[in-house]
Amino acid sequence: MNTPHTPGAPLPPASGAWREGDPPGRRQWHLADKPLPLESGHELPRIRLAFETWGRLAPDRSNAVLVLHALTGDSHVAGPTGPGHPTPGWWDGIVGPGLALDTDRWFILAPNVLGGCQGSTGPASRRPDGRESWGSAFPFLTPRDQVAAEAELADALGIERWALVVGGSMGGMRALEWAVSHxxxxxxxxxxxxxxxASAEQIAWANIQLGAIRSDPHWNGGNYHHTGHGPHTGLGLARRLAHITYRSEQELAGRFGRSPQDTEDPWRGGRYQVESYLDHQAAKLVRRFDAGSYVVLSEAxxxxxxxxxxxxxxAALGRVTAPALVAGVDTDRLYPLAQQAELAALIPTASHLRVIQSPHGHDGFLTETEQVAALVKEILTTVRPVAP
Structure with a gap:
């Protein structure tokens, strides 16, 4: 199976990562002045984190909110597409003037995760000596390593304490690490x-996705960034599989059923609508993401x-002292509600589990804007920032 390509359109680059010389968009950067020690025993020298901000930081820095993205997200939480930003903000309905994360009141900061590919240090980044991309030499990361990098960013900005830390999916893992580590x-x-x-089933789903990427002949052991050919087929397959786990059977059945795509005949080599949908998702990701980052972040x-x-x-969750809300999606088959129920039961400061009702499965935390906005507003009632 190949990633679809429109005849006459330019072929995707080897990587969809943001590169030096690309338009910066709204990004700002923090460049660390010392190596970052990693849980694995290795270290990363002079890491860089890309981040975006909205609103104005209060003089006492009491109104800072940290928003942490999921696997294929980035720092562009709010705002339109444009130079440097191939996709619109992934939480546009949550962040902005008068919205749940009201930028007239709160200072919102969203970093691109360490190991990512949209401005932060990752496998597609050049090494500190500037010679070549990290590729296969990029070290193994954990969420604790990523939070350590984000803590250095907060230090550099003089933010001693976040008014709120919020994240979903992979971003939720890091948000939880923040609350336990700091x-x-x-x-x-x-x-x-x-x-x-991460559960055995979640690791199993990731294993198949990583196998698809690594089996692509253009993977080249992870050292493909300067070959002109990226592992697009493998990354596209990984995206197709992941996207099925992100959505629900209920949604797929309602949207597509068994209908063929336009005039295509599945009995004669054509596609069903659901196949066309997955092809579209794969093609989009290949043009905006890096396969090496997909591997590094999935392993993290x-x-x-x-x-x-x-x-x-x-014992770990008993360390949490912050007022906490935990929510899951009723149709989530990748991160089922039992996992959030455990968090709500064991975090001393959490109230009962909140359930987001959605036909969209795991992605409901991104798509159900009104329900998520209500949760954001509720947790923010526990915080009293100084006006900026």
Missing amino acids: PERTGALLLLATTAA MNSHDIGRGRGGTR
Whole structure:
């Protein structure tokens, strides 16, 4: 199966990563002045984090909110497409003047995760000596490493304590790490469609996706960034599989059923509508993401275990001191509600589990704007910032 290509359109580059010389868009950058020690025992020298901000930071820095993105997200939480930003803001209905994260009141900061591909240090980035991309030499990361990098960013900006840390899916893993690793720096916590530890099933789904990428002949052991040919078929297959787990059977049946795509005949080599939909999702991701980052971030998610080295899950979650809300999506088959129920039961400051009702499966934390906005507003009632 090949990633679709429109005749006459330019072929995708080897990587969809943001590169030096590309339009910066709304990005700002933090360049660390010292190496970052990693849980694996290795270190990353002089990391760089890209980030975007909205609103104005209060003089005492009490109104800062940290928003953490999911696997294929980035720092562009709000705003239109444009130079440097191939996709619109992924939480446009949540962040802005008068919205749940009201930028007239709150200072919103969203970093591109360490290991990502939209301005932060990752496999597509050049090494510090400037010679070539990291490629296969990029070290193994965990969510704790990524939070350590974000803590350095907060230090550089003089933000001693976040009024709120919020994230969904992979972003929820990092938000939880913030609350456990830095309880004194986490003023309030909102966890959406996430878990205390990656489950065997989640690791299994990721294994198949990573296998698809690594089996692509253009993967070249992870060293493809300067070959002119990226592992687009493998990345496209990974995206197709992942997207099925992100949505629900109910939605796919209602939207597509068994209908063929336009005039195509599935009995004669044509596609069903649902196949065309998956092809479209694959083609979009290939043009805006990096296969190496997909591998690094997926492996980081697999490593997520909040209780590792902390006496187990219960002991680790007992460290959380911030007022917390935990929510899941009723049709989520990738991060089922039982995982959020565990978080709500074991975080001492959490109230009962909140359920987002959606036909969209795991992606409901992105698509159900009104329900998520209500959760954001509720948790923010526990915070009293100084006006900026």
